[in-house]
Amino acid sequence: MGIGDIFVLLLNDLPFKDRLVGETYALKRKIGQAQKVYPVAINTPTTCDNSRYIDLVPDNKKKSIIYAEKLNTTVLDRDTRYFFVEERWRLVCWMNMKIINKNYTTVYPFLQTVLKRIPAEYGNYGNWIDVYFDYFRQVPDSEIFSQYTYNEPEKQFMIYPFGAFALDFNVTYRIAQSCLVDVTLDPDLC
Numbered sequence: 001m002g003i004g005d006i007f008v009l010l011l012n013d014l015p016f017k018d019r020l021v022g023e024t025y026a027l028k029r030k031i032g033q034a035q036k037v038y039p040v041a042i043n044t045p046t047t048c049d050n051s052r053y054i055d056l057v058p059d060n061k062k063k064s065i066i067y068a069e070k071l072n073t074t075v076l077d078r079d080t081r082y083f084f085v086e087e088r089w090r091l092v093c094w095m096n097m098k099i100i101n102k103n104y105t106t107v108y109p110f111l112q113t114v115l116k117r118i119p120a121e122y123g124n125y126g127n128w129i130d131v132y133f134d135y136f137r138q139v140p141d142s143e144i145f146s147q148y149t150y151n152e153p154e155k156q157f158m159i160y161p162f163g164a165f166a167l168d169f170n171v172t173y174r175i176a177q178s179c180l181v182d183v184t185l186d187p188d189l190c
Helices: 003-011 108-115 152-158
Strands: 019-023 025-031 034-042 053-055 064-078 082-096 121-125 128-138 162-176
Touching: 003 019, 003 064, 003 082, 003 121, 003 128, 019 034, 034 064, 082 108, 108 162, 152 162
Parallel strands: 019 064
Antiparallel strands: 025 034, 034 053, 064 082, 082 162, 121 128, 128 162
């Protein structure tokens, strides 16, 4: 449970949602002599198997892929009761306009629909208190998938009838020190 889960809650009713996950990770695999990097999400909620991942690579069968990347976490301050935390998140949205609606030729209606669902002040979520989303920029197209090693066929999914955008947020919250628990060793995760 975390900030990535809040993004899922806020975007779960998107009419063009197909594949929506919270926090993602960059999976590195050696294929032949080359190392490939792909975005994935752990598939434990449905399979209880940490070795299975949800594929987040665009293809022409998916309507959309939406996921959140945690870029960094900083503890800003601490007092006797709380940690004050800031996290930087990137919300990545890829869509297949050919399946959603052929009349859309740009990502801007999708961007506006997503952006209006992310409130500046969210409130409380689990142990996170006073969660605020500060939208601060639309990511340049050249940076959206720059950390991934998509082959040329995958790169075709960046131009019409496909499109993508990414939005960066600073997310601040506080968490009570009394809510933090020690790590428990237990090999049976399910």
